[in-house]
Amino acid sequence: MKTLKATRDQIRQHNRQLLLRAVYTGLADNRAALAAETGLAKPTVSDMIGELIEDGLLEESGRGESTDSGGKRPTLIRFVPNARQVIGVSLDNGRAFAVLSNLAGQIIAQHYDELDNAQGVEAVEILTDVINGLVAQLDAPLLCIGVGVPGVVDVANEVITDSPPLGWSNYALGKQLNMQYRVPVYTGNSAELTALAQYAFGLENDDESTSLVTVLVTNSVEVGITLDGTAYHQGGDISGLANGEHERLDHLLGWKAVQARVDELRAQYSQTWLPQDELTYMHIHYAAVNGDALALALCDELSTHLAQMMAWIVGLLRPNHVSLAGPIVNLGETFLEQVVAKVEPLLWEKILSPVTFSLAYSGNLSAIGAAALALHRELDIL
Amino acid sequence: MSASAKRTIHIFTNFPTAVFQRDVIAGAREICDSRGYTVEVVEISEPLNLLIRVDKLPAGGLVITGVLPDSTLQMLHEHGMPLSLVSHQIAGGHIPAVMPNNRQGIAMLMEHLVVQHGRRKPVFIQGYATQTDGIQRLTAFQQEVMRYNLKVPPEFYLPGEFTPEIAAASMEAFLDTDPDFDAVVAADYLMAEAAMRVIKARGRRVPEDVAVVGFGDAPEAAQAGLTTVAADVKELGRRAARQLIGQIEGLRIRGLTLLSTELIERETTRRPINVAK
Numbered sequence: 001m002k003t004l005k006a007t008r009d010q011i012r013q014h015n016r017q018l019l020l021r022a023v024y025t026g027l028a029d030n031r032a033a034l035a036a037e038t039g040l041a042k043p044t045v046s047d048m049i050g051e052l053i054e055d056g057l058l059e060e061s062g063r064g065e066s067t068d069s070g071g072k073r074p075t076l077i078r079f080v081p082n083a084r085q086v087i088g089v090s091l092d093n094g095r096a097f098a099v100l101s102n103l104a105g106q107i108i109a110q111h112y113d114e115l116d117n118a119q120g121v122e123a124v125e126i127l128t129d130v131i132n133g134l135v136a137q138l139d140a141p142l143l144c145i146g147v148g149v150p151g152v153v154d155v156a157n158e159v160i161t162d163s164p165p166l167g168w169s170n171y172a173l174g175k176q177l178n179m180q181y182r183v184p185v186y187t188g189n190s191a192e193l194t195a196l197a198q199y200a201f202g203l204e205n206d207d208e209s210t211s212l213v214t215v216l217v218t219n220s221v222e223v224g225i226t227l228d229g230t231a232y233h234q235g236g237d238i239s240g241l242a243n244g245e246h247e248r249l250d251h252l253l254g255w256k257a258v259q260a261r262v263d264e265l266r267a268q269y270s271q272t273w274l275p276q277d278e279l280t281y282m283h284i285h286y287a288a289v290n291g292d293a294l295a296l297a298l299c300d301e302l303s304t305h306l307a308q309m310m311a312w313i314v315g316l317l318r319p320n321h322v323s324l325a326g327p328i329v330n331l332g333e334t335f336l337e338q339v340v341a342k343v344e345p346l347l348w349e350k351i352l353s354p355v356t357f358s359l360a361y362s363g364n365l366s367a368i369g370a371a372a373l374a375l376h377r378e379l380d381i382l
Numbered sequence: 383m384s385a386s387a388k389r390t391i392h393i394f395t396n397f398p399t400a401v402f403q404r405d406v407i408a409g410a411r412e413i414c415d416s417r418g419y420t421v422e423v424v425e426i427s428e429p430l431n432l433l434i435r436v437d438k439l440p441a442g443g444l445v446i447t448g449v450l451p452d453s454t455l456q457m458l459h460e461h462g463m464p465l466s467l468v469s470h471q472i473a474g475g476h477i478p479a480v481m482p483n484n485r486q487g488i489a490m491l492m493e494h495l496v497v498q499h500g501r502r503k504p505v506f507i508q509g510y511a512t513q514t515d516g517i518q519r520l521t522a523f524q525q526e527v528m529r530y531n532l533k534v535p536p537e538f539y540l541p542g543e544f545t546p547e548i549a550a551a552s553m554e555a556f557l558d559t560d561p562d563f564d565a566v567v568a569a570d571y572l573m574a575e576a577a578m579r580v581i582k583a584r585g586r587r588v589p590e591d592v593a594v595v596g597f598g599d600a601p602e603a604a605q606a607g608l609t610t611v612a613a614d615v616k617e618l619g620r621r622a623a624r625q626l627i628g629q630i631e632g633l634r635i636r637g638l639t640l641l642s643t644e645l646i647e648r649e650t651t652r653r654p655i656n657v658a659k
Contacts, residue, residue, distance in 0.1 A: 096637070107642070109621065109639055109640075109641075110483075110639070110640040110642070111637055111638065111639045111640070112637055112638060112640070113476060113636050113637025113638065126636065128634070129634050129635055129636040129637065130636065130637050132628065132633040132634055132635045133478065133625065133628075133635045133636070133637050133639055134639075135628065135633060136624050136625050136627070136628025136629070136633055136635060137621060137624050137625070137628075137639065280525070282525050282528045282529060283528065285528060285529070286528035286529075286531060289531045290531070330529070332529070
């Protein structure tokens with residue numbers, strides 16, 4: 001049997017992350033306490049802390065209280081959130097949307113451009129032009145980049161296995177961007193990263209769920225899963241799943257399909273208030289709450305499709321929270337209530353009653369999640 | 383092109399001393415000074431007095447709002463001149479730009495009025511119908527009207543053109559119709575202040591009868607006790623200068639840098655509302 005030995009560099013990196021996380025989370029704030037908390041030898045801690053201070057990630061911040069035995073007052077150490085910056089980008093919903101954050105996840109700037117249905121090399125060029133928009137805004141050295149894409153991502157190898165909207169298949173995006181920007185690049189599925197952002201920075205309704213499923217509906221349908229704070233990387237794009245004997249999920253729920261369905265329904269509901277041009281989910285919401293028959297029929301259909309899918313997700317994964325994300329959230333709380341009401345008859349009450357549901361209103365969660373992923377993978381914080 | 387020309391950035395504007403333009407220029411200067419670039423402010427009045435020769439282009443141009451025609455901007459972009467547009471966008475043109483997050487700002491103001499203060503009958507004072515900020519703030523207001531299922535009749539959309547005098551005149555004419563409204567959302571804080579003065583002069587109480595809010599912030603807004611969403615205009619200039627210098631130094635950039643806004647609650651919404659209304 002072949003055994004795997006950690007290299008000296010790997011051990012060093014692991015110890016570095018261990019110490020950094022201990023300071024970041026407030027577990028310890030001086031060298032002696034760090035040695036006690038992490039189990040590392042005091043000279044190792046001293047060397048590593050010296051290195052982290054030299055790198056600017058930690059700084060000394062005065063003297064603490066002396067111990068009960070009257071020992072020397074320890075030198076306090078604190079994390080420097082602005083020592084480095086991180087870029088997170090998402091490529092969903094027809095846009096390349098990027099955020100620049102510091103090491104505490106605080107957003108400093110945002111930059112985006114439309115993808116204009118670009119695929120292949122053209123989509124990569126738009127992605128790098130958008131990243132460059134934030135490279136120009138850097139106030140500190142760039143630590144790493146995270147990228148979220150719709151589709152299936154091989155996270156371990158940083159390869160986009162299949163992203164139909166972007167025309168990428170078995171594409172080593174991380175490697176290419178790493179060569180260009182000379183920093184580590186981490187990739188993940190958009191919905192997984194949305195779930196990670198909600199976990200790392202809290203749900204908008206202050207729910208402290210640790211087991212969370214995010215259903216992201218854009219032109220595709222994706223599921224992100226965070227179980228006990230760890231993104232589970234086999235979820236991803238479920239657009240191709242057929243809903244019973246009907247069509248693929250993206251042909252029922254994706255925004256292009258919704259627009260096409262509105263046009264079909266116009267023949268039946270000619271009095272509709274919905275505009276012909278520049279239709280948004282907000283128009284559908286407004287029309288539905290004001291009794292527009294087409295909008296009501298559409299919301300009924302969409303809630304039925306979503307309920308079927310959510311019942312499967314809840315039944316299989318038993319999360320304590322399910323969050324709906326993407327522009328579809330503009331259909332509002334009434335729509336969510338409609339979905340939940342249709343989930344109820346599909347599941348045993350015992351399974352459903354502990355589960356809460358919410359809408360994720362923030363439009364840039366997957367970009368924030370991409371930054372969180374990069375931070376987590378690079379420094380093991382957040 | 384001489385070495386000094388390579389390090390000179392042109393800022394194109396129509397009113398360099400107006401509050402917005404002055405602050406953008408100040409922010410851009412800060413960054414240019416620290417990065418070793420000199421700034422030349424080019425004032426463009428009507429009719430267009432700028433003749434640009436494509437063989438003598440400056441190192442880069444920072445263009446405040448729509449002071450140059452889109453066709454000229456597109457031509458300069460195609461000739462490889464680095465550009466950064468401030469509060470202006472060219473549809474489909476992909477010229478880098480910096481803008482306040484208008485959608486977020488208006489959404490914050492509306493949530494504040496509707497959710498926190500129970501106002502359901504807002505009036506909107508518009509900016510320019512052809513300028514990007516004006517269009518985006520109007521669209522954002524309409525989206526929020528739908529989100530909260532409000533009924534805002536067409537006559538509740540008042541012309542303002544980012545000009546306090548026009549906003550005041552519009553409010554005077556509106557009040558002549560004895561309308562039933564409980565809030566004013568203005569596309570900028572100067573118009574909000576002007577409208578508020580008229581509302582008070584006509585005997586309606588602020589905020590008990592009418593809550594007033596505006597986009598953007600400045601000491602004048604604080605002095606008037608106006609609730610606003612602050613969009614740091616100097617920061618807009620700083621970000622635009624960084625975007626421009628990034629391009630001059632070799633970065634290929636496309637798209638829009640967005641600046642976040644922050645709600646600042648003051649007296650024009652702070653007091654308890656008149657629940658009997």
